[in-house]
Every structure is written in C-alpha cells, then in structure tokens.
Amino acid sequence: MKKTAFITGASAGIGKALAEVFAQNGFNLVLTARREDRLRELQKSIQDKFDVKVYPLPADLHNVEAPHELFDSIQSKGLQIDALVNNAGYSLPGSFHNTAWKDQAEFIQVLITSVAQFCHLFLPGMIKSGYGRIINVSSLSGILPGSAGFTLYSGAKSFVNQLSQTLFLETEGTGVNVTAICPGYTYTEFHDVNGMRESVNRLPSYMWMDAATVANQGFEAVMKGVPLYVNGATNRFFALLPKLLPNKRVLRMVDKSKADVGQL
Ligand SMILES: NC(=O)c1ccc[n+]([C@@H]2O[C@H](COP(=O)([O-])OP(=O)(O)OC[C@H]3O[C@@H](n4cnc5c(N)ncnc54)[C@H](OP(=O)(O)O)[C@@H]3O)[C@@H](O)[C@H]2O)c1
Structure with a gap:
C-alpha cells in the first residue's frame, strides 16, 4: 500500500518541489497552502x-484552528499520514517595535x-x-545569529532546529x-513576498540553490535519519562561522550582509 505525505506550503517554492519528490518516490500527497488554484x-x-x-486541502495557517481542522479533515478521509513536511513560511520585514x-x-x-x-x-x-518521516524546513538563519529588521525569523528557525533535534532523540x-x-x-517566491527581490538579485550565483535540489537533499536526509541537514557546501561553510569566530563579530557580519541583501 502507498504511503501518504502531508506537505504545508505546497503551492510554491520548496514545498512544491518537495511534493514532486515525494510523488516521484511513490507517496500519495495531502497538500495545503492558501492558494487553492495553485494546489x-x-x-x-x-x-x-x-x-x-x-x-x-486549502487553509490559512494564520488561523489558530487550522492545524486541528486539517488533521480532522485528513482523518475523515481515512488517510494515515506517514510523512509530514512542515514547510510553510515567510519572513516579516520591519523593526520589532514598529510591527503590529x-x-x-x-x-x-x-x-x-x-x-x-x-x-x-x-x-x-x-x-x-x-x-x-518528518521534515521541518528551517533555514541557515536558524544557525546564524539574527539580524535587525527580521527580528523573529532566526529565532523561529532556531526553535525549529531544536524541536527537530529533540524529536529526533x-x-x-x-x-x-x-x-x-x-x-x-x-x-x-520567498523574496518576492518579503519585498527583497531587487536586493537579493545582487548576490553572487554561488550563494543560490534551486528548490528541486534543496527538496531532493531534504528527502535523502530524512530517509537516512539525519537530524539537522544544511543544504549546500557554501551554506555549510557559513554555518561554521558561529563556532569559529567571536559572537559579536558574527553578529555584525550577518547583520551587515542581511541588511545589504535581505533575509534567507
Ligand atoms: N527561499 C529561501 O531563500 C529560503 C531560505 C531558507 C529557508 N526558507 C524556508 O523555506 C520554506 C518555504 O519557503 P519558500 O522559499 O519555498 O517560499 P515561497 O515560494 O514563498 O513559498 C512559501 C509557501 O508557504 C505558504 N504559506 C505562507 N504563508 C502561509 C499561511 N499563512 N498559510 C498557509 N500557507 C502559507 C505559501 O502558500 P500560500 O501563499 O498559497 O498560502 C507557499 O506555498 C519557508 O519555511 C522558508 O522560511 C526559504
């Protein structure tokens, strides 16, 4: 019998690419996001x-009832979820005290x-x-210090890293x-949604990966049982910085580069 994967944020980007990878590997899919036409x-x-x-199964995850409603709806279809991909996300630009x-x-x-x-x-x-199999889509930002103007993002992704590693154990x-x-x-579409497209386009091509590669690597990592996987050699190098340099230096470096080009 086929296994079933439930993927959030499947209408675009990494979530859509992960849906393709799970389907290619024989999983039935339950897909959610707000844009039903895309799904x-x-x-x-x-x-x-x-x-x-x-x-x-379209839903808005801003709604606190949405996770339980989606779970109930999946149960009512008699589906057993064998793989969960928590991928839906965005970043919220603006200083903390000025953001509602x-x-x-x-x-x-x-x-x-x-x-x-x-x-x-x-x-x-x-x-x-x-x-x-559970894939929680975090970010290199969850390993690097936060940057001014995207106050909650790094903290949220650090939480996802710690949650995942603890659940792994x-x-x-x-x-x-x-x-x-x-x-x-x-x-x-991440940098279109947060309005940083023009500035991130200035980044060199070696800093970028495509969603299909990220999704394939994520699928392999969860199948192998890797608790935390950083995609790509360039990002693995950046992930080492907090271990190699004094905290304040990394904080300034990350803040400057993100102020120049935007959140990842
Ligand atoms: N792109 C990057 O550079 C990058 C780097 C590191 C980590 N990430 C992480 O990767 C994940 C996927 O992002 P992406 O890059 O693929 O961005 P994306 O192309 O903008 O896709 C984001 C997905 O999240 C869904 N989503 C956003 N808000 C939602 C809400 N309120 N309710 C339900 N679904 C919602 C969107 O669907 P709807 O708009 O249809 O609801 C869309 O399917 C995120 O967790 C992001 O933090 C991205």
Missing part, C-alpha cells in the same frame, strides 16, 4: 506524471506553533504504525525519522 494545478500535474493520489503585534503573532503561529502542533498531531499515528527506535533542513538563499 489544484499541482494536483493535476503530479497525477498526470506519477501514479499517486493528490488531495488539496497581530502580524508578529500570526508569524509565530505559522513558523512556530503550527510546526510543533503538526508534529504533535501526527507523531502518535506514526509511532503506532512504526514508520514516520525522542523518536529513536520507533521507526520515525525527524530532520530539520537548513537551506540558504533558494530561488522561490
């Missing part, structure tokens, strides 16, 4: 290419709370069946693998 287009293109079933709390609370809901809640909702079923021996993947700059 339906992806449903059609994947079902045309691969012998799998795709269920689009409503926007920051919604950001925390999508980037932190829903990630933890989906793990909490789907893990018991995975442990019971003796098989589970807690699920050892159960058949469940938990992996945080940490991409750096990746060609997606």
Whole structure:
C-alpha cells in the first residue's frame, strides 16, 4: 500500500518541489497552502506524471484552528499520514517595535506553533504504525545569529532546529525519522513576498540553490535519519562561522550582509 505525505506550503517554492519528490518516490500527497488554484494545478500535474493520489486541502495557517481542522479533515478521509513536511513560511520585514503585534503573532503561529502542533498531531499515528518521516524546513538563519529588521525569523528557525533535534532523540527506535533542513538563499517566491527581490538579485550565483535540489537533499536526509541537514557546501561553510569566530563579530557580519541583501 502507498504511503501518504502531508506537505504545508505546497503551492510554491520548496514545498512544491518537495511534493514532486515525494510523488516521484511513490507517496500519495495531502497538500495545503492558501492558494487553492495553485494546489489544484499541482494536483493535476503530479497525477498526470506519477501514479499517486493528490488531495488539496486549502487553509490559512494564520488561523489558530487550522492545524486541528486539517488533521480532522485528513482523518475523515481515512488517510494515515506517514510523512509530514512542515514547510510553510515567510519572513516579516520591519523593526520589532514598529510591527503590529497581530502580524508578529500570526508569524509565530505559522513558523512556530503550527510546526510543533503538526508534529504533535501526527507523531502518535506514526509511532503506532512504526514508520514516520518528518521534515521541518528551517533555514541557515536558524544557525546564524539574527539580524535587525527580521527580528523573529532566526529565532523561529532556531526553535525549529531544536524541536527537530529533540524529536529526533525522542523518536529513536520507533521507526520515525525527524530532520530539520537548513537551506540558504533558494530561488522561490520567498523574496518576492518579503519585498527583497531587487536586493537579493545582487548576490553572487554561488550563494543560490534551486528548490528541486534543496527538496531532493531534504528527502535523502530524512530517509537516512539525519537530524539537522544544511543544504549546500557554501551554506555549510557559513554555518561554521558561529563556532569559529567571536559572537559579536558574527553578529555584525550577518547583520551587515542581511541588511545589504535581505533575509534567507
Ligand atoms: N527561499 C529561501 O531563500 C529560503 C531560505 C531558507 C529557508 N526558507 C524556508 O523555506 C520554506 C518555504 O519557503 P519558500 O522559499 O519555498 O517560499 P515561497 O515560494 O514563498 O513559498 C512559501 C509557501 O508557504 C505558504 N504559506 C505562507 N504563508 C502561509 C499561511 N499563512 N498559510 C498557509 N500557507 C502559507 C505559501 O502558500 P500560500 O501563499 O498559497 O498560502 C507557499 O506555498 C519557508 O519555511 C522558508 O522560511 C526559504
């Protein structure tokens, strides 16, 4: 019997690429994001290419009820989720004290709370069946210090890294693998949504990866049981900086480069 993967933020970028990779590897898919038209287009293109079933379930993860409603809706279809991909995300530009709390609370809901809640909702079923794969899409920003103007982003991604590594330990021996993947700059809609496209276009090409490569590496990492995977040699080099240099120096370096080109 085919396994089923549930992927958040599947209407674009890394989530869409991960949907393709899971389908290519024989998983049926439950896909969520706000843009239903995009999910339906992806449903059609994947079902045309691969012998799998795709269920689009549009939802807005700003809504605190959304994770439970999605879980209930999946249960009511009689689907067992064997793989969970917490990928939906964005960054929120602007200084902390000038950004409305409503926007920051919604950001925390999508980037932190829903990630933890989906793990909490789907893990018991995975442990019971003796098989589970969880990819939490984090960022190189979760390893590097934060930068002014994107106040909550690095903290949210650090949380995702720590959550994933702790769940990796807690699920050892159960058949469940938990992996945080940490991409750096990746060609997606991310920098269009946060308004940084023009400045990030100035970055050299070696800083960039494509979403399909990030997705393939993420799939391999979770299948192998790697708890934390940094995508690409350039990003792995940057991830070493906090271990090699004094904190204040790294803080200034990261802040300057992100102020110049934008969040990753
Ligand atoms: N691109 C990069 O350089 C980069 C680097 C490191 C990490 N990341 C991480 O990679 C993940 C995917 O981002 P991406 O680069 O693929 O960006 P993207 O192309 O903008 O895709 C973001 C996805 O998240 C969904 N999403 C955003 N807000 C949502 C909400 N309120 N409710 C439901 N879904 C929502 C979007 O769907 P709808 O708009 O249809 O709802 C879309 O499918 C994020 O967690 C991001 O932090 C990206």
